[in-house]
Amino acid sequence: MTRTQHSASSQEQDSVSEPTFEEVLANVALRREEFTARRHVPRDMIDEFKRVGVYRAATPKRFGGDALAPAEFLRMVERISEVDASAGWVASFGSATTYLAALPLATQERLFADGPDLTFAGGLFPLQPAERVDGGFLVNGTWRFASGCKGADVLGVGIGPAGDGSAKPRTAILRPEDVTIVENWDVVGLEGTGSHDLRVENVVVDQDWTFIRGGEVTVDEPLYRYPTVAYAAQVLAVVNLGVARAALDYAIRVGAGRKGITGAPKPADRPYYRSAVATAEARLRSARAFFYETTGEVYASIVAGNPATDEQIAMLRLAAVHVAKTGFAVVRAAYEVCGTSAIYSANEMQRYLRDASVVVQHAFLSEGMYDGAGAVLMGLTPFPGFL
CATH class of the missing domain: 2.40.110.10 (Butyryl-CoA Dehydrogenase, subunit A, domain 2)
Known part of the structure; x- marks a missing residue:
């Protein structure tokens, strides 16, 4: 075999062996019960996330990373979370290397010496x-x-x-x-x-x-001028967007199903069920639009060379807590409308309800974030650490 033939053969093997993002999602769906039982996402699954770019998403381009715009990475985490919230939560820390941009450049060079895919x-x-x-x-x-x-x-x-x-x-x-x-x-x-x-x-x-944490960075790329702590809140909050989407889609599928055990009409034929689903859909889409709109506006301003303002940081924090709380509310609404069947431990809604309830307990997504954002909007000084 010639060198050219060998190279072509190797490239073909690499293209076959590398999973697509959708294939990784399918594997997450197959293994989510395993993640729950083991109490962690195993390293071989982390390796799959690496192969589709999750853990190079926030690595500086100067070290071979993608340094993705925040909205691009957030959509990845949202999609993974729709399949399994724990996997989405762990994948969200693909953004954590933004913190490392505050290390000396020589240290970062050593960190990424073996490649940009660092967990x-x-x-x-x-x-x-x-x-x-x-x-x-x-x-x-x-x-x-x-x-x-x-x-x-x-x-x-x-x-x-x-x-x-x-x-x-x-x-x-x-x-x-x-x-x-x-x-x-x-x-x-x-x-x-x-x-x-x-x-x-x-x-x-x-x-x-x-x-x-939150100190001066040593990497001069747009992603590392994006507010670090606000981004850390966003990557966690977006998990509930995925969970809420999955819960609402489940309620829609159930609504189109069979009649109830009492002989009552199937859920989709009941006005209250249709109204509840439509209301939840509007709430979820509205919160999601605010979340991504704010993210895109702030990042575009940073790319244009402007430092993030206090007002922009406050809006990012506000959008994050709002989408987390709204996602949880949508999951609760979907759970309630699904009726008695949702109380069984094997019902999918139980997983959604448990996971979404944990997301909103994180300190970055507490009720106090509304107060901090309100203070900035009214020209007051928020509590320490908010900005």
Whole structure:
């Protein structure tokens, strides 16, 4: 075989072996019960996400990544979440490498030396004090809610200001072998996210492997000028867009089904059922439109060379909490209208209800975000950390 023939053959094999995004979604659908039972999305599924670009979506172009516009990545997460919320939640951390853009460039070069597909997970809170040592920090402590930690290539933990004059939390980057994962993720809803605790004992982290969350970035590309914390809220909130879409589609399918066990007309023949579905559809589409419209407007302004304003950040935070809360409300409405059949543990609606209820419990998506946005809209100073 000639070199040219060999090259063509290799390329053909690569094209056959690489899954499409739809094929990955089909695999997520087949394995979602496995994710729930194992309490995490396994590494081979993470590898499939890597092959369709989930974990290079926020990698700088200078390191071979895609640095996707936020709306493009958010739609990916939304679609995965429609199939399985836990998988969507874990995939959402494909955006987490935007945080890493605050590391020194030399550190980033080492991180991406093996390629742009890097999985980063971490537990930022509770912030743990770290002793300053020669050139870095001595890290000890336990951190909670490290979603996706079992499939991560690198892990981050929050070590606090450490006397450097910054009010923002500092994150230390560690290799998995330096961290103990405490497998204690025992919840109802989003069971497959593997949001276990992390424990670190007497590990020295060089200062060049730490960054300030929300601090100045070292990568000059538009994505890294997009508000980092607001984006972190968005990628979580969009999970409920996917879950709500799945729940509402389920209610629509049920409505077109058989008559009830009492002999009553099938749901689609009942005015209250049709009204409930239509109302939920309008709520979901309206919240989704606000969410993506705001995202697109802010990013377009950044691409044009403008820094994000306080008002723009507030609108991103507002759109995120609103879409998360609205998504949950739509799931509840779909659950209620489906009647008695929805109370059974095997019913799909149970999964949607549990997962959507967990999303809105995240601190980034609490009721307080409405207050923060309202303060900015009225020219007041919001609570610390909102902007």
